[in-house]
Amino acid sequence: MEFSIKPLVPGRNASGCAAVGIYAGRKPSTAATLLDKATKGYLKRVLERGDMDGRLGATLMLHDVPGIASTRLLLVGLGPKAEFSARAFRRSVAAAIKAIARTGATDAELHFAELTVGRHDIEWRIMQAARAARETIYRFEQMKSKPSEESIALRRVVLATGKGDGKRTARGLAQGLALAHGIGLARDLGNLPGNVCTPAYLADQARQLAKHYRLKVNVLERADMAKLGMNTLLSVAQGSSQPPKLIVLEYRAGPKSQKPVVLVGKGVTFDTGGISLKPAPEMDEMKYDMSGAGSVLGTVKAVAEMKLPVNLIGIIPATENMPGSRATKPGDIVTSMSGQTVEVLNTDAEGRLILCDALTYAERYEPAAVIDIATLTGACVIALGHVVSGLFSNDDALAREVLAAGEFADDSAWHLPLRDEYQEQLRSNFADFANIGGRPAGAITAACFLARFTKKYKWAHLDVAGTAWKSGKNKGSTGRPVPLLTQFLIKRAGKR
Numbered sequence: 001m002e003f004s005i006k007p008l009v010p011g012r013n014a015s016g017c018a019a020v021g022i023y024a025g026r027k028p029s030t031a032a033t034l035l036d037k038a039t040k041g042y043l044k045r046v047l048e049r050g051d052m053d054g055r056l057g058a059t060l061m062l063h064d065v066p067g068i069a070s071t072r073l074l075l076v077g078l079g080p081k082a083e084f085s086a087r088a089f090r091r092s093v094a095a096a097i098k099a100i101a102r103t104g105a106t107d108a109e110l111h112f113a114e115l116t117v118g119r120h121d122i123e124w125r126i127m128q129a130a131r132a133a134r135e136t137i138y139r140f141e142q143m144k145s146k147p148s149e150e151s152i153a154l155r156r157v158v159l160a161t162g163k164g165d166g167k168r169t170a171r172g173l174a175q176g177l178a179l180a181h182g183i184g185l186a187r188d189l190g191n192l193p194g195n196v197c198t199p200a201y202l203a204d205q206a207r208q209l210a211k212h213y214r215l216k217v218n219v220l221e222r223a224d225m226a227k228l229g230m231n232t233l234l235s236v237a238q239g240s241s242q243p244p245k246l247i248v249l250e251y252r253a254g255p256k257s258q259k260p261v262v263l264v265g266k267g268v269t270f271d272t273g274g275i276s277l278k279p280a281p282e283m284d285e286m287k288y289d290m291s292g293a294g295s296v297l298g299t300v301k302a303v304a305e306m307k308l309p310v311n312l313i314g315i316i317p318a319t320e321n322m323p324g325s326r327a328t329k330p331g332d333i334v335t336s337m338s339g340q341t342v343e344v345l346n347t348d349a350e351g352r353l354i355l356c357d358a359l360t361y362a363e364r365y366e367p368a369a370v371i372d373i374a375t376l377t378g379a380c381v382i383a384l385g386h387v388v389s390g391l392f393s394n395d396d397a398l399a400r401e402v403l404a405a406g407e408f409a410d411d412s413a414w415h416l417p418l419r420d421e422y423q424e425q426l427r428s429n430f431a432d433f434a435n436i437g438g439r440p441a442g443a444i445t446a447a448c449f450l451a452r453f454t455k456k457y458k459w460a461h462l463d464v465a466g467t468a469w470k471s472g473k474n475k476g477s478t479g480r481p482v483p484l485l486t487q488f489l490i491k492r493a494g495k496r
């Protein structure tokens with residue numbers, strides 16, 4: 001599907017479908033009012049009849065409406081005008097695309113860019129409209145033997161603008177599409193099963209990105225990691241026959257003197273729990289345990305496609321977490337790359353064990369900031385559900401920057417406390433500390449564990465266990481937090 005922007009007067013363009021918004025209480029948007037004039041009050045009569053009340057996401061498809069050039073007219077409910085949020089904006093674009101995709105229309109024009117969404121400008125609205133449209137048509141069919149029956153006729157979508165919106169809308173569209181491509185990659189990787197999406201597969205994906213966007217890529221093998229003393233990472237990998245990989249991607253388009261932002265993504269391609277085996281129900285969902293890694297690859301893709309002038313390093317520790325005769329046992333003590341010793345009291349707390357060595361490895365890049373992304377704890381899901389990601393940081397300014405990026409991108413996080421008092425829960429009788437801190441504040445003690453490895457730089461940690469994927473009937477990867485991370489980098493690049 002192709003997207004473009006064009007200044008269009010509602011009703012004048014001969015497209016397969018024109019979509020306009022209607023607020024709750026049957027209040028027409030500006031575009032709808034213009035259309036009503038063109039149709040000499042037809043629209044008003046339809047609204048008065050009560051078939052479109054303006055509820056958010058509701059749609060009404062009309063055909064051969066008099067006085068307008070497009071063959072179809074789609075009314076899309078926007079909900080209450082005063083509550084028209086970023087989320088409502090994306091939902092209404094999604095509703096429009098879904099409704100049009102069910103018809104035979106091959107092209108469509110969406111008149112949504114004029115809508116007021118908080119204090120966001122036209123560039124943001126175009127960016128988010130493009131993202132929402134692409135997210136809506138996303139399908140994961142790689143693993144089906146035949147392509148699905150439903151074929152979509154819709155080929156071209158024009159995001160209608162006003163006159164003279166010019167250059168900023170072009171940037172909005174380019175950024176929206178690049179973001180959507182990054183989200184799409186993260187979703188694909190998350191949705192792929194553990195027998196396909198292995199550590200080696202992730203490494204291949206990184207190599208492909210590197211080839212396509214001319215990035216530097218380096219994949220460390222087991223022996224390389226052993227040389228570096230990455231024993232906590234290797235202790236997780238040792239139960240699996242799949243070789244672990246430490247994947248490093250370098251995108252350098254910023255000034256040479258500028259220190260890079262480093263993203264570190266948890267890449268557990270399947271988490272059985274290891275010897276501390278997880279219960280069987282829903283264990284399939286642990287294929288998403290590489291979502292942090294997926295979000296790093298997705299963000300690198302988006303940033304490279306946008307050609308943002310930043311320096312960005314992606315580091316992905318990738319491994320399976322399996323039980324077996326070689327697997328790490330509860331009580332085993334391992335020495336991390338940092339030299340600190342860890343008592344592995346629960347082999348299911350493996351994310352922190354692979355991240356800590358990757359975080360130590362990150363030091364060599366003298367980073368401006370490090371952000372790690374991980375489906376780290378069930379406790380974070382209990383605390384925050386599937387709505388916001390958990391954010392922890394050793395630097396308040398960085399935390400604020402990450403939060404702001406999340407708000408702007410409508411991919412929010414919530415700042416949780418990383419206080420020293422919680423560190424006591426990681427006490428070990430036998431090693432420097434343990435890898436678990438008991439039931440209370442499980443998301444926080446996991447972050448406290450990581451904090452012991454990130455003292456040399458500004459660091460933020462995103463626990464995306466609840467936000468990176470959805471369970472239930474519509475289970476699947478969400479691509480979060482690619483929007484947040486990409487926005488963070490757009491802002492750092494000064495491109496907004």
Ligand code: BES
Binds near residue numbers: 271350376379442466
């Ligand atoms: N990958 C899981 C966290 C997780 C759980 C993500 C549920 C998504 C949904 C992680 O490796 C894990 O198993 N964490 C344990 C930690 C515990 C043993 C301290 C958990 O949360 O139960």
Ligand code: MN
Binds near residue numbers: 273321348349350351
């Ligand atoms: Mn686990």
Ligand code: ZN
Binds near residue numbers: 268271289350351375
């Ligand atoms: Zn895990």
